[in-house]
Structures are given as structure tokens and as C-alpha cells.
Amino acid sequence: MDRSVNPDSDRNGRRKFLSLLLGGALIGWLGSLLYPLARYLIPPKIPEAKLTTLKVARVDEVVPNTALMFRYGRKPGILIRTQEGKFSAFSAVCTHLDCTVQFRSDWGIIWCACHNGRYDLTGRNIAGPPPRPLTPFDVNIKDGEVYVSEREG
């Protein structure tokens, strides 16, 4: 083929090729610049010892109609002893907006002060904005000590 017939199309082809090459390099360069920055912004996961069971208190430490706050890993938990002396425990994280709930002995309910969310003593959301029940823990009593453990599944 005679190259002098249409030099423009040949030049355009070369120009396109160079643009593609430079454009691609630019994108690659930007990517190599932004990727580390984006990764840097995401905090590293801090490994956490997996808790299965936690000794919270001695039975006689918690009088009926009171509650005890405890820490379960990095989250707060609440251990409640009802008027009848029965124990129950929940994650104390309100299912509405992440506040920490408290036991109200005067109302006989679990209450979140942030948005007036209410749960009954089985952890069921009964009034206010919470959309779900509190996450329950299993409570076991052995040798006068109260143990809580995460419910399977």
C-alpha cells in the first residue's frame, strides 16, 4: 500500500494510539496514587479474642429488681434480675441508634434515654422507635456465679 495516499489517517491512528497510551498511563498513575490513600482511610481491624462465655457476677451481688452493666468484648451488656429473682441478660446496645440502654426498676422495663425507646424484660421492643428486640444472651448459673454467653446462631 502506498503510504503517501492518505497521510492524515495514518497520523490520526498514531495520535489515537498515543492518546490511549498516555490516557491509560494517567489512569494507572492516578489509581496508584489514590489506592493507598483510600486504603489508608479505612481503619485496620483490631483482632478481638472471641468470647464465648463471660463470668459477670455472683448471684448474691445482684439483688432482685436491679441490673448490672458489664462489658462483653467491646460492647456493653446488661444483666437484669427480676423481682421474682430470675436472671436475664442482653446486649445493652439499643437497636434504634446504638445508644446504651438501662434498666428502669420504677417502670419494670429496659429504657433507652436517647430516644425514649422501651423494651420489656424479655428484650422485646414495646414502645418508641426501636425496630428490633435487644440481642439476648444465654444466662447460666453455676456454683453461685452468673455466666452469660452468646446465643448460637
Added chain:
Amino acid sequence: MGNPPNLLAAIYGWLNERFGIDAAVAFGKKKVVPVHRESVWYYFGGVTLFLFIIQVFTGILLLLYYRPGADSSFESLQFILTQVEFGWLIRSVHSWSANLMVLAAFIHMFSNFFTQSYRRPRELTWITGMVLFLLALGFGFSGYLLPWNELAFFATKVGTDIVGAVPIVGKPMLIFLRGGEDVTGATLSRFFGFHVAVLPMVFTLLLGLHVLFVQVQGMSEPVSHQALGSDKKRTMPFFPNFVLRDVVLWLVVLNIVAILSVFFPWDLGEKADLFAPAPAGIKPEWYFLFMFQTLKFIPGHVLFLEGELLGILVFGLAGLLWILIPFLDRRGQKNQRNPVFQLMGWIIVAFIVVMTIVGFVL
């Protein structure tokens, strides 16, 4: 040996030769401010600016003693309040001035809404103003956490959790803001960085742009005033008449800040305890209160949506429409009053006022 006036003239001449200051001075002399019934609202942008300057100044002073960290923030605040001479004053001025700045920004924003100052050609002045307003709220939210007290801790938990409920991008945003799954010392470090570095830089740049727009386009006039013939319009020179009035008002504002700070010093509260329940009577800052109160009233589930998600969607959409007002107000673009928008504006004001009061009382 030259006497001082000659020396000043010499400095002026030297600078003028290099930078052409004459043009700026001529611009300042030529600039006028329209005088009409609504002129009083012209002062609130300046008041907001003045309070921002106080914030920068007192913020830098607080940085001399503040030590960010879960084990040091609260303690350094205690140190500032009890050991540093006049530390209580500087901290109180910073808190009061912050609140008044948001208030002044609210007034500035609504007065511009009701006088339709956003209409062509000032759409971008409105939009930069709105972004500045959101940044000011960001300043308030991030600064609120820095003392690391109980109220701040739960306010941050709730505020960031709301971000987390946004579909798709919410969860990564929450991790980014908190510096992890939960509100911890890592959150405090990040908020400190936002509050003293990121926000001031972005805010100052946008503020420069916002003020530049006002200088280039001049003061906006209400529709009724704009329609008057030029023989019926009254104006006052920007310099010195308007500037001197500005300065007098700034002095009044400074005195108000001083009086509030001295007689109603800001509380430090209790140190944050990550495992204690939220205390009864917990409330966010007053400018978030109307949204907080609305969230309280929305039930857990509305139709198929979680209540909190519904609240976020509604407020998000309302905010977006508010930012886009210059483009939505068709009548305003034709320099006509818009009664529907005026009515809507009053409904919004009434909603904010009522919900804020309800939030305080309940």
C-alpha cells in the same frame, strides 16, 4: 527622616506600583449597599463571619493546651478550665460563639430565602452558602465530641449511626467516621483532625469564594426594590458607611458573647464511659434538636421501611431540595415573588421552632 503619614504613603505607593491597589480602593469606594425595608438582613452574613473569626482565634488558643485522646481529652479540658488562667473564658467563648455562629447562619440563610436573594445570577452564592452551613454543622458535630464527655459520646454514637443507616454507602461511611465499628478513642482522633484541619481548610476556601461572589455581583435586592426606578432607589456607600455599621454590630455581638461566657460558662459534664447507659435527659445541641425530636416521633416501622431510615430519607431529600431552591423557584428566576415558596418557608420555620421547643420541654 520622613514623618509617619509620608511613610504610610510611601508604603502604599510601593505596594500600589507592584499590585495595583488603586483598583481595589476604587472598587471599595464605588460599592454601594441598597437601603430598603429588608436592609437589616444584610448584616447577618457579616455577623456569621465575625463569629467564625472568633472561632478561629479561640480555637487556636485552645489548641495550646488541648490533648486529643480517650485518656487525655477530658483531663486536658479540666486542666484548661481549672488551672490555666482564663482558660474557662476562652473555652466558654469558643462554645458560645459556635452556637451563636450557627444561629446567625440560620438567620442569614432564612432571610436570604425569604428575600429570594438566591435568584439569578446568585445561584452559586446560595449553594456555596449552603455547603458552608453544612460544614458549620460539621464543625459543631465534630467539636462537640472533643471534650470526650458523656453527652458528646452518645451524641456521636447516634449521629454516626444515622449515617450508617444510609443505604449502600452508609456502613463504609460509618467505619470511616468512627475509625472502626464503635465510637472509641479512634473516633476522637479522627474528629479532632476534621475539626482543626480538614474543616477549617475547606470552610475558609469556600468562604473566600462565597464572599468573592458577593463582591463581584453586589448586594442582592428584594424583588419589590429591584422593580423601583433608579431615581427612587436609595443606597449607602459600602465604605465607610456600611462597614462602620458592621463594626458597631460586631462590637455588640462580641459583648453578647462575653456576657454569655462570663455569666453562663459552658459545662464540662461527666467523662465518657463506654459501658455506662445513656443518661436520662440526654439531648443533642439545639440546632440538631428538631431532627432528633422528629426521629423520636417516628415509630420503629412505617410500612416496609425502618423508621430511622424513613427519617433519614425525608431529611436528606428535604435538604437536597433546599440546596436546589434557586433552580426550583421558577417565579424567582423571572424576578417575581413566589407565595407558595414563602408559605413553605414559613411552614419549615414553624416546624423547626415547634420541634425544637418540644425537644427542650419533653
